[in-house]
Every structure is written in C-alpha cells, then in structure tokens.
Amino acid sequence: MPFRKVNDLILPTLLPIASCLLPEKIYFCAMQIIDTHNHIYLPDFNADRHEVVKRALDAGVWRIMMPNIDSSSVVPMLECEEQFPGICLPMMALHPTSVKENFRIELDAVEKALQEHKYYGIGETGIDLYWDKTFIREQVISFRQHLRLAEEYKLPVVIHARESLGLIIKELQDFGAGRVKGIFHAFPGNAADAHAVTGMGFMIGIGGVVTFKNGRQAEAAIAAGVSNIVLETDAPYLAPVPHRGKRNEAAWLTLVINKLSEVLALSPVEVATGTSENARRLFNL
Numbered sequence: 001m002p003f004r005k006v007n008d009l010i011l012p013t014l015l016p017i018a019s020c021l022l023p024e025k026i027y028f029c030a031m032q033i034i035d036t037h038n039h040i041y042l043p044d045f046n047a048d049r050h051e052v053v054k055r056a057l058d059a060g061v062w063r064i065m066m067p068n069i070d071s072s073s074v075v076p077m078l079e080c081e082e083q084f085p086g087i088c089l090p091m092m093a094l095h096p097t098s099v100k101e102n103f104r105i106e107l108d109a110v111e112k113a114l115q116e117h118k119y120y121g122i123g124e125t126g127i128d129l130y131w132d133k134t135f136i137r138e139q140v141i142s143f144r145q146h147l148r149l150a151e152e153y154k155l156p157v158v159i160h161a162r163e164s165l166g167l168i169i170k171e172l173q174d175f176g177a178g179r180v181k182g183i184f185h186a187f188p189g190n191a192a193d194a195h196a197v198t199g200m201g202f203m204i205g206i207g208g209v210v211t212f213k214n215g216r217q218a219e220a221a222i223a224a225g226v227s228n229i230v231l232e233t234d235a236p237y238l239a240p241v242p243h244r245g246k247r248n249e250a251a252w253l254t255l256v257i258n259k260l261s262e263v264l265a266l267s268p269v270e271v272a273t274g275t276s277e278n279a280r281r282l283f284n285l
C-alpha cells in the first residue's frame with residue numbers, strides 16, 4: 001500500500017512550534033523537519049525572505065541550518081539569524097570554491113569568527129574539482145584546517161565533495177576517522193560510497209537530487225539507511241522535482257520526504273522524525 005503524502009497526514013498528536021514571525025500564533029505541525037543546509041541569507045531571498053520562512057514553518061521545518069561561504073557572507077548570515085532567532089542557525093567555514101590566493105586571510109577570519117560568536121557547525125568546507133582545479137592544493141590545506149577546527153570546537157563538519165569524494169575520504173582517513181563527525185552534503189556518491197562514509201561515522205545529506213531521474217542518490221539513501229541520513233535543500237540551488245531549476249526553499253523538503261518515504265519504504269513521518277533526530281544529535285540542538 002502506498003504511503004500517504006505529507007500534506008494528507010492527519011496525526012493524533014500535534015507538536016507546537018513557537019514562531020518568532022507571528023508571536024500571537026503558535027505553529028502546529030505534524031512533523032518537525034530540520035533543513036541542515038540552506039543559504040537563505042543570499043540575495044536570492046531578499047525580496048521575500050519572511051514569506052519563505054513562514055512557508056517553511058507551515059511545512060514543519062523548524063530549524064534552518066545556514067552554511068557560510070566566505071567573509072562576505074557572514075554579515076547577511078548573522079542578520080538572518082537575528083531576524084529569525086532559534087530558526088535560522090549559522091555555521092562557519094570558507095567554501096571550497098571561495099579558496100583563492102587570499103585563503104590564509106579568509107581562514108584566519110573563520111577562526112576569529114568562531115571565537116566571537118556561537119556557530120553550530122563547521123561548514124561548508126571540502127574540495128570542489130568541478131568548477132576549477134587551480135587552487136586544489138590550497139583547497140586541501142583549507143579542508144585540513146577546517147577538520148582541525150571541527151575537532152577543537154567539537155562541532156560537526158559539513159563537507160562539500162564535488163568531483164572529489166575519493167580525495168576527501170582519503171583526507172579524512174589520514175586525519176583519523178573518529179576524530180570528527182559530520183555530513184557529506186548533497187551526497188554525490190553511489191551505494192558503495194555511502195557505506196564507506198557512514199562507516200566512518202558520517203551522515204549523508206539528501207535533498208532535491210533524490211527526486212531527479214538518474215536515481216543514484218536514492219541508491220545511496222537505501223545503502224545508508226534512515227539512521228544515517230539528514231535532509232537538506234542547499235537552497236537556493238537543487239530544487240526538487242517538479243520545481244527543478246527554480247529557486248529552492250525549505251518548504252519543498254516535503255517533496256524530498258515523500259520521495260525518501262517511497263525509496264526507504266517508511267512513512268513520511270518516520271523519515272522526518274528519523275532524519276531530524278540525526279540532525280538534532282549532530283548539531284546538538
């Protein structure tokens with residue numbers, strides 16, 4: 001029997017979600033979903049950020065984790081945290097595609113930021129060999145530095161591994177599996193890769209890509225199992241079908257949950273609850 005879609009769910013117990021948006025209204029939602037990766041502070045959302053967060057809350061997304069990009073994104077990210085306290089939560093790192101000649105200055109800024117403000121994770125870091133290989137050596141140095149920071153600050157590390165999964169896994173093994181935990185964001189690997197990274201204690205981040213035709217992320221999700229999966233949008237990117245190509249937003253995680261529920265043969269509530277529990281434990285929420 002097919003599972004009912006998220007929007008059709010009627011549950012006996014409704015969980016309240018306090019909202020800073022409309023203080024007179026308590027949000028009631030059947031699920032508590034955590035979006036572990038969302039760049040909601042980017043200008044793409046400047047015109048309607050308030051509505052986007054409201055739609056997220058209405059859909060049951062009660063935490064939106066924000067990965068940093070570089071020193072230019074810190075101010076808008078922290079403004080977002082201030083505007084939606086307890087909902088939009090910041091992380092700190094230098095994104096691999098922002099690793100350039102000045103990366104040492106940027107890394108110093110990351111470390112200083114960690115000393116001055118509470119961040120919930122080290123993200124996003126990693127290695128990106130898709131866009132540009134010019135700074136591969138610097139990207140590796142930067143990734144190693146982020147691993148050290150994750151260990152020192154006891155924070156999960158959010159890893160961007162584009163065309164670099166093997167190299168990232170090798171770096172993690174060299175660093176010492178078990179010293180850090182975290183997420184392989186927008187998991188790019190197959191079932192065997194999923195076994196490899198979950199075996200090292202990492203979660204795989206599943207988002208809109210799981211709804212795309214090729215089905216590779218679905219295979220990885222099956223291999224990982226719900227106990228090793230967290231949900232993410234990577235908004236404004238990677239919108240799920242039928243919104244593929246449009247600006248992504250947290251409310252559309254319900255589409256990802258519905259797809260995962262088919263793939264994993266679990267109910268949407270089991271997917272939402274299981275993945276949120278994983279995220280809550282990892283980010284210490």
Ligand SMILES: [Zn+2]
Nearest residue numbers: 037067124234
């Ligand atoms: Zn991202």
